[in-house]
Amino acid sequence: MFLDALLARRAIARTFANISYWPSETIWREIKKGIYRDLQSRRLRPDVPIQPRRQICRYVSQMTRETGSSYQGLSSLLFDGAWTSSGGSFRLAEAIQVDLGKYALERAHQDQGFRFLEIGAGWAGFKHPRSVGVCQNVADLALLLKPYLGKSAFLHFTNLTKWHSALPSGVFEHxxxxxASLKAIESQGVTAASVDVIYSQAAAYFEQDLTIFLFAAARLLRPNGRLIFNYRTELAEQVVANALAAGLRRHISHDLGGMNGQLVCFVRDKPNLSLLGTEALIERLAVAAAAR
Ligand SMILES: C[S@@+](CC[C@H](N)C(=O)[O-])C[C@H]1O[C@@H](n2cnc3c(N)ncnc32)[C@H](O)[C@@H]1O
Incomplete structure (x- = not known):
């Protein structure tokens, strides 16, 4: 795991260097934690509920079952950080009655097609068999869009580490x-103003540089494209002001309560303000900062 974490850190540092993004030590600390959680959650089935650590016997026996090794079960108790089981799902979209499957099918039929991008998808559900007709994650979406995949429908998802070695045609892991380094995806086949929906459930939530994320997301969205994600409630003012500066209009917002924070659906304005030159963007950022 240490070697995998080191390799992932180096790969992420290369991504940052490619777009001249130099995060602070504090931000790197959070990213390192995220990498460890990613690597840890590979040992679990998606969405498996984990026993609290204070129930030592139950916790160790469950982790032993999940990892298939009593050594790993015990060492997870002693050395691992908090466990995150990342199933990848469309629960946030459901909470605001956005039917991503219906939305995707409608667009895949049209000339411009459909492009979806999920940030921090984790397992992304591709590990489990799916049933046709249910659309609860990007793997279900892939099944629903099968006749269009790679032709008029394209599904992309990002992760801190690499989860998948093979994916259906038209589905891409980044x-x-x-x-915050989403801009790097523009050199990986996802061009500016080409994405219909950017979705992130409990992942962009961990980003420390949400302003950069909002501008990069706005650049990628087509006019009227949607950005759906949740963020920490204390960042509400900053998120709304920066989103506005980036050309994103708040369409729906919803208080999820507790640590799930605020759920928001932004719509990208026309014309695409985020495609303005760097100077105009800096000016808009300054306006947003003054508004805080
Ligand atoms: C709780 S899991 C959620 C995974 C999945 N979206 C879901 O809903 O099941 C948190 C995910 O956030 C990702 N993550 C952590 N920090 C991130 C960041 N700064 N940018 C993007 N993703 C991040 C982790 O890799 C992990 O997959």
Whole structure:
């Protein structure tokens, strides 16, 4: 795991260097934690509920079952950080009655097609068999869009580490990307103003540089494209002001309560303000900063 974490850190550092993004030590500390959680959650089935650590016997026996090794079960108790089981799902979209499957099918039929991008998808559900007709994650979406995939429908997802070695045609994993380094995806086949929906459930939430993420997301969205994600409630003012500066209009917002924070659906304005030159963007950022 230490070697995998080191390799992932180096790959992420290369992504950052490619777009001249130099995060602070504090931000790197959070990214390192995220990498460890990513690597840890590979040992679990998606969405498996983990026993609290204070129930030592139950916890160790569950982790032994999950990892298939009593050594790993015990060492997870002693050395690992908090466990995150990342299933990847469309629960946030459901909470605001956005039917991503219906939305995707409608667009895939049209000339411009459909492009979806999920940030921090984790397992992304591709590990488990799916049933046709249910659309609860990007793997279900892939099944629903099967006749269009690679032709008029394209599904992309980012992760801090690489999770998948093979994916259906038209489905792409972009490993070693954080929400703030989303701009790097533009050199990986996802061009500016080409994405219909950017979705992030409990992943962009961990991003420390949400302003950069909002501008990069706005650049990628088509006019009227949607950005759906949740963020920490204390960042509400900053998020709304910066989103506005980036050309994103708040369409729906919803208080999820507790540590799930605020859920928001932004719509990208026309014309695409985020495609303005760097100077105009800096000016808009200054306006947003003054508004805080
Ligand atoms: C709780 S899991 C959620 C995974 C998945 N979206 C889901 O809903 O099941 C948190 C995910 O956030 C990702 N993550 C952590 N920090 C991130 C960042 N700065 N940018 C993007 N993703 C990040 C981790 O890799 C992990 O996959």
């Amino acid at each position: 490993p070693h990307l954080t929400a």
